[in-house]
Amino acid sequence: MHLLGLLPRRAWASLLSQLLRPPWASCTGAVRCQSQVAEAVLTSQLKAHQEKPNFIIKTPKGTRDLSPQHMVVREKILDLVISCFKRHGAKGMDTPAFELKETLTEKYGEDSGLMYDLKDQGGELLSLRYDLTVPFARYLAMNKVKKMKRYHVGKVWRRESPTIVQGRYREFCQCDFDIAGQFDPMIPDAECLKIMCEILSGLQLGDFLIKMAWKDVRHEMVVKKGLAPEVADRIGDYVQCHGGVSLVEQMFQDPRLSQNKQALEGLGDLKLLFEYLTLFGIADKISFDLSLARGLDYYTGVIYEAVLLQTPTQAGEEPLNVGSVAAGGRYDGLVGMFDPKGHKVPCVGLSIGVERIFYIVEQRMKTKGEKVRTTETQVFVATPQKNFLQERLKLIAELWNSGIKAEMLYKNNPKLLTQLHYCESTGIPLVVIIGEQELKEGVIKIRSVASREEVAIKRENLVAEIQKRLSES
């Protein structure tokens, strides 16, 4: 919020005033000229769009406004996600919406074409952030941070052709959790998978499964551990018929693998990971996927992706194709790309597909016909009398000052029925009613909108009584 350009505006105003000053204005001072001008300017603006009949009022392609109804659902879901991140000791942070273009290039492979560039207005070449991971890596390298557990919730922008039906837009929200630093193998990786499970169970979206990209597991074994491709492929045979722990166990029972020192080493990390997942009680949620391919270019290790097992079909609900609702993996090379000496900071993280989750929950509520309250107002201040605005204002100020969420109609003399109807349509639970009678007796009526019961209480007990009722409900 800035109140800007006082002087330039003055100059500009007096300039304009030469052109716009009405004849009768010649007698007045600068002050008047300016207000006249402002008014004149405004009127000219008012015409502006009418002179352009083909001007269409819309949001940019692939974007949308978020209505109060959307916001209520989002707030609930984001609260759950963020509180899980905090439960695991993550710190919050934020980065600018745009980065130097150079910071983002060569990080996303062919997707880079989907980046929003800013117009060159003199100065730096900028692009809107494409995800929250590259800015995080840039942050770590820039501040020489070698260790950090952080979460980041924010908007990112991608110029894809939007498939709105899946709740995919060009502007969307990401919720990322990442652990940066050199640690003993697979402990942070296991925690990331645990977090995914906690969030997806907490959201009660129905059953889910986390799939690991076998391609990457294999890649790890062959390239990093030097396992012979044919041995890796034999392990691959198991992957196709089993998943998770049982897979690992069985592989160790197969002499062709268990007696192959190389194979055992190659399987080491995988075994370790599943040991930890078992201790976390989530091993059964993890399986391998042959078709899953590494996501963005910066992933260096195993990537994983969470999918809902069955679309959460309620009675009469259209089935939803939601695809993956969370994903993550290792990107040990990314931070090094920003470090002049190429010093690496190993990272593992996850991203919750909140946009799709918002979409699922909204669809569900729609089919259930659930109505959400878009305000939190607790008390409505009403009167049956004319000329009671002053009393209503005094009363509502008292409520606000006691921290009570209160509303009234901005009318001098509203009808009582209109006032009560407003409460019912917006879900306000309590009404306080003040009239001449009450004023004389020093009381206030409290009405429960649901039961329509009314009781008169002493005016001085009003706040206490309301707080009592609100704490009970």
Next chain:
Amino acid sequence: MHLLGLLPRRAWASLLSQLLRPPWASCTGAVRCQSQVAEAVLTSQLKAHQEKPNFIIKTPKGTRDLSPQHMVVREKILDLVISCFKRHGAKGMDTPAFELKETLTEKYGEDSGLMYDLKDQGGELLSLRYDLTVPFARYLAMNKVKKMKRYHVGKVWRRESPTIVQGRYREFCQCDFDIAGQFDPMIPDAECLKIMCEILSGLQLGDFLIKMAWKDVRHEMVVKKGLAPEVADRIGDYVQCHGGVSLVEQMFQDPRLSQNKQALEGLGDLKLLFEYLTLFGIADKISFDLSLARGLDYYTGVIYEAVLLQTPTQAGEEPLNVGSVAAGGRYDGLVGMFDPKGHKVPCVGLSIGVERIFYIVEQRMKTKGEKVRTTETQVFVATPQKNFLQERLKLIAELWNSGIKAEMLYKNNPKLLTQLHYCESTGIPLVVIIGEQELKEGVIKIRSVASREEVAIKRENLVAEIQKRLSES
């Protein structure tokens, strides 16, 4: 979060693989090629920046990252602001970060030059939103909303030369509250001023004053009420020597005004407003300012601006020049500019200068040497023993599953001292310690980091005991 472009990536990968495939790779399938390629690409990227020695890692000019320390302060302040907005019955909403350029042009006067335009990448011409008011007006017109009380917290972007010392950046956060709709005069206006007062008192930034632009009051009287300029200027004489209610009262005692029917009408709204402000108990916070000029072009009526009366100087704190910390006013013409038929929706609103408030609070904490916790971790899981990772993992999962915020070190065999030091440096209040002895006896030690007291409790009572302690503290 999208896992993107599987097929295009495949194509691209196999293409690259023609160039990059190592000789021994010829025997392997597409899968392997792809991972090889990904690895190769990554290595080439890793070199990327090293080949550009003059590449500087930074955030764009006038922007900055928000560290966990920043985020903690912001979260606290935004919570207070938003809860006040909700207390007054406002709904939340959001709009895209960018708008059609045409939506924003001719709304900000000469400031338009400060807009960030997006590069024309085919399609629509877009600009980053410059404030939250114009998008709100566009939303109302687009959805034919005639009545709405909403708040909006979000980032906006302005290409000003940043004066970082005042906490002004090119990317900054706005917190807006607006009331749209045709209502009885001055009631919503008075509520906006009440909200400003509630927030500024709640934040305890020291004493403050809300100044009204006399120019605009005068403009209202002359242009809207048709008051003779000389009468308006006589009223102006009062403004210079008095402010607020007393002003209005005295004017009514002056026969030159009180016996002038026109003057009485001209004063009507002003009188009404101050009546309501008096009922709200904030009339003494409001005064007039001759120098204050209307802000952005879309303001049509009285604008107001809140300033801190004395910079909140604590012992040894450098004085701060913070200027205005909140502002608002009427913009009855803006929505009509978007309506094809020019239908107006009168609006009044306010914007809290949170960035400056963040800056003030941060400066204060700095001089006070206050340290903020950047995590909310309640319990740390420690062990004095080697090879106790499995027990720690089982234990911490139990805490997480009970909703307790818990951390441990990602090491197989951390030293107990290292673990306890981590708790002290990050402010974690409780430590649970498990070792062989405890395991044998089926107990767990709970240690208070502050008092360093340790007690052993039954393992099965752990969660209950921790929750009890946390609820007490």
